[in-house]
Amino acid sequence: MRIKVEDLSYVYSPKTPFEKVALDGVSFTVKEGDTVGIIGSTGSGKSTLCQHFNALIRVTHGKIYVGDVDISSKKTDLTALRKQVGMLFQFPEYQLFDDTVAKDVQFGPLNFGFDREEAARLAAEAIKMVGMDYDEVKDKSPFELSGGEKRRAAIAGVIASKPSVLVLDEPTAGLDPIGKREILELVKELKKSFCKTVIMISHNMDEIAANCNRVIVLHDGKLLYDTTPEELFADPEAVARTDLGYPHSVHIKRLLEAKGVKLDTAALDADSLLEALKRRYCV
Amino acid sequence: MSDKNCETGHAEGAVIKVDNVSYDYRSGEHVSRGVRGVSLVVNRGEFVVLLGHNGSGKSTLAKLLNGFVVPDEGTVTVEGIDTRDNERIYELRAKVGMVFQNADNQMVASVIENDIAFGPENLGVPREEIEKRITWALDAVNMSEHRKRSPNKLSGGQKQRIAIAAILAMYPDVLILDESTAMLDPKGRAEIMETIQRLNKEKGLTVILITHYMDEAIAADKIFVMNEGRVIAEGTPREVFSATDKIAEAKLELPVASKISAELRRAGLDIPFALTDEELTEGLCGLK
Amino acid sequence: MRDITLGQYYPADSFTHKLDPRVKLVLVIAFIVMVFLVKNLIAYAAVILCVVLGTLISRIPISKVLKSIKTIIFLVLFTAVLNLLFYKGDTVLWSWWRISVSLEGILFSIKMALRLILLVMGTTLLTYTTTPTGLTDGMESLMYPLKLIKVPTHDIAVIMSIALRFIPILSEEVDKIMMAQKARGASFDTGGIVKRAKALLPVLIPLFVSAFRRADELALALDARCYNATPNRTRYQIMKPTYRDLIAVAGTAAFIVLVVALNMNFWGAYVPSESLWWLFS
Structure with a gap:
């Protein structure tokens, strides 16, 4: 599913003393199969932008096309759109509400018009997909689960309706290393099956560099760069402007380069840096 | 923990002693593991980090340190006060200040200076003295210009610095941060790390940081690694980080530089184990 | 976007601002x-x-x-x-x-x-x-006669102060939860009154859960700051006509x-x- 954003602007509380321009003439296209990282400091407009993709914020200026559908139109079928574009918020465990995990995960599919049987089947699939034992957890209250399990159940609730686009707002915030790894693995799994297009907001440059094939850099509501992680992190001026720093692996590569050691890698993750170092030093 | 206190200074030595402590959470029939057979000592002026993944027992240990929970077995003493001593519990809590995960849930007033005054007010500190403490505490976390403002418009890191100031105003001897960096973005985390390291170095405050981010432990004097309620490794950052099997057992993740240096050493390269990007670079350049 | 923590408080250095x-x-x-x-x-x-x-x-x-x-x-x-x-x-x-x-x-x-x-x-x-603190302190002080008949006026004032602080936090939370449920296909503005009331459950339950979780942490935070440590509590904000x-x-x-x-x-x-x-x- 391709997403095309054309000249998108958004103003909070327009024509009041609290007026704030959140997005200012942003245009870019997300191709099917892309994993796009959206980065920028707090208040740069990342969340506002992402909430446009499934019309949680309606387009007020500019256009957005999801596939061929113009979602800026007032007549957009919101239910169909939200079924297609799934959205995972920060701390998704705070949205759990039903008395059993199975019912909670079925909430989305039922809202999106699947019948009970189909919804139950989708829920079972999703719960397995996030790595939980369906039979063990299905009748448990979501509030009895451990912190990590809660987050997984909540994610199951978002992916149960098999969205073809998934938008993640800081998916790993507050998680320990295992939790982080699990979520990023899950995103890779999803990309192999029904969810080909992924858009993620993150402050963690290591995650962006290792997982995204494209990055969109926002600054004060404007699109600053639409590029690849290789190019962004190879451009010190761009990194300085984003105020977000380098991924650790790129940082190490740059320190080595400053001492005259050239490496044949963009060093976007620890593994590729390690391989390059082995090639350079272990012969 | 006033500047004056620091000058006169107490003798070097143990501030907190945890002696073979076990504690389980019980609700009705249900028992869940807290900590098992933990012993540790924190000395005055140290920067100590408790590392562990979620559910490793590190937060339970924190709650044992200021008497929120008391041990089933063993004893916890803070400057000689047993945490079971109900008569002295407030004295103990004023000595061992604790900051939690979510700064929003720790503030009681809508204006920052009033929030910071809350602790000293509860301790019966005279008004003029509270005034001084607010000024001092806000200065210590570099938030003086926000004194008369509302905490709501602040960033996560700034809110957490206010939460720290609110504890500092009680002049504690020990500051415990119970996963206070977990919900922050990298910038907020950096702010908190800078603040607590400065308080530790300049004001001699004893700091206990509880976290699952290993990179926050690099500057520690001493690290305790927890897993399944037990301390499975302890020592200096270099000792603990290089015990890679223990780190794996604790389900933690080494900083990139440490991971790479460990792998390269395993591959036969003669470089020192690195804690930071700079150390790794130096080690590699030393090879030539 | 308005900061409702301070209610409507408009900071200025005026005669009226300085009144008791x-x-x-x-x-x-x-x-x-x-x-x-x-x-x-x-x-x-x-x-x-x-x-x-x-x-x-x-x-x-x-x-x-x-x-x-x-x-x-x-x-x-x-x-x-x-x-x-x-x-x-x-x-x-x-x-x-x-x-x-x-x-x-x-x-x-x-x-x-x-x-x-x-x-x-x-x-x-x-x-x-x-300021809200001024208001709650003022009310506490005006309630002094009640204190003589053992009404816990200070606790009431602390509760008011905390309530004032948490209203904006919880209202922001409602927005977040509603967004998350909308993203899962929930709809809050269609159907009759019963259907609409039912549609609010997925918002209200997480809200209550969150409020209790916050209350738990707040209770610890109050203890950590020695709330009720001494009956001789002092007061930073003095009110002196x-x-x-x-x-x-x-x-x-x-x-x-x-x-x-x-x-x-x-x-x-x-x-x-x-x-x-x-x-x-």
């Missing part, structure tokens, strides 16, 4: 009584003067004051129109079916509109110039006397000319 919150609370109550005492338009003029002076002294920008009126303007217009059309007056200017517009009706609806606007302007003056409070009280009292006097037409000492009767009715 207790005095302000009492004065506002006196002001409300005064507004309800007012009978004729000339007395209204005195009250308007009182509010305008108060606003000027407080250094509240006029735009802020207008904004507070804007929130009630619909109510004001609505009641004014009703009063205008249904007030039974003697001097009928126009009538149709049961509706009639009379001169007395016009006067009455103007007075009612003025009364509402003045009430809002006067009370917002209190909230604009007093100064000469300013005396001036404010005297000023308000003067206005009340003036209003009463105008109401009674200076005890009949002044006989208005025929053409000015409407000012004094």
Whole structure:
């Protein structure tokens, strides 16, 4: 599913003393199969932008096309759109509400018009997909689960309706290393099956560099760069402007380069840096 | 923990002693593991980090340190006060200040200076003295210009610095941060790390940081690694980080530089184990 | 985007801002009584003067004051129109079916509109110039007689203060949860009343869970800060009436006397000319 954003602007509380321009003439296209990282400091407009993709914020200026559908139109079928574009918020465990995990995960599919049987089947699939034992957890209250399990159940609730686009707002915030790894693995799994297009907001440059094939850099509501992680992190001026720093692996590569050691890698993750170092030093 | 206190200074030595402590959470029939057979000592002026993944027992240990929970077995003493001593519990809590995960849930007033005054007010500190403490505490976390403002418009890191100031105003001897960096973005985390390291170095405050981010432990004097309620490794950052099997057992993740240096050493390269990007670079350049 | 933590508090360094919150609370109550005492338009003029002076002294920008009126303007217009059309007056200017517009009706609806606007302007003056902490401390102090009969007035004040702090946090949380559930296909604005109420469960339950989780952490945080450590709690924010409070009280009292006097037409000492009767009715 391709997403095309054309000249998108958004103003909070327009024509009041609290007026704030959140997005200012942003245009870019997300191709099917892309994993796009959206980065920028707090208040740069990342969340506002992402909430446009499934019309949680309606387009007020500019256009957005999801596939061929113009979602800026007032007549957009919101239910169909939200079924297609799934959205995972920060701390998704705070949205759990039903008395059993199975019912909670079925909430989305039922809202999106699947019948009970189909919804139950989708829920079972999703719960397995996030790595939980369906039979063990299905009748448990979501509030009895451990912190990590809660987050997984909540994610199951978002992916149960098999969205073809998934938008993640800081998916790993507050998680320990295992939790982080699990979520990023899950995103890779999803990309192999029904969810080909992924858009993620993150402050963690290591995650962006290792997982995204494209990055969109926002600054004060404007699109600053639409590029690849290789190019962004190879451009010190761009990194300085984003105020977000380098991924650790790129940082190490740059320190080595400053001492005259050239490496044949963009060093976007620890593994590729390690391989390059082995090639350079272990012969 | 006033500047004056620091000058006169107490003798070097143990501030907190945890002696073979076990504690389980019980609700009705249900028992869940807290900590098992933990012993540790924190000395005055140290920067100590408790590392562990979620559910490793590190937060339970924190709650044992200021008497929120008391041990089933063993004893916890803070400057000689047993945490079971109900008569002295407030004295103990004023000595061992604790900051939690979510700064929003720790503030009681809508204006920052009033929030910071809350602790000293509860301790019966005279008004003029509270005034001084607010000024001092806000200065210590570099938030003086926000004194008369509302905490709501602040960033996560700034809110957490206010939460720290609110504890500092009680002049504690020990500051415990119970996963206070977990919900922050990298910038907020950096702010908190800078603040607590400065308080530790300049004001001699004893700091206990509880976290699952290993990179926050690099500057520690001493690290305790927890897993399944037990301390499975302890020592200096270099000792603990290089015990890679223990780190794996604790389900933690080494900083990139440490991971790479460990792998390269395993591959036969003669470089020192690195804690930071700079150390790794130096080690590699030393090879030539 | 407005910061509702501070309620409407508008930080400034004015005479009114420095007044003792207790005095302000009492004065506002006196002001409300005064507004309800007012009978004729000339007395209204005195009250308007009182509010305008108060606003000027407080250094509240006029735009802020207008904004507070804007929130009630619909109510004001609505009641004014009703009063205008249904007030039974003697001097009928126009009538149709049961509706009639009379001169007395016009006067009455103007007075009612003025009364509402003045009430809002006067009370917002209190909230604009007093921090929530000031308000809760003031109320706690005014509740002192209750403390003598063992009512825990300090706990009540702490609860009020915490409530004021958490209202904006929880309202933000409601927005977040609603967004998350909308993203899962929930709809909050379709169907009948039962369906809509049911649709709120996925918002209310997470909200309660979150509120309890916050309350748990807050309880620990209160303990960590030695809440109830000593009965001899001290107070950072002192409230001590100064000469300013005396001036404010005297000023308000003067206005009340003036209003009463105008109401009674200076005890009949002044006989208005025929053409000015409407000012004094």
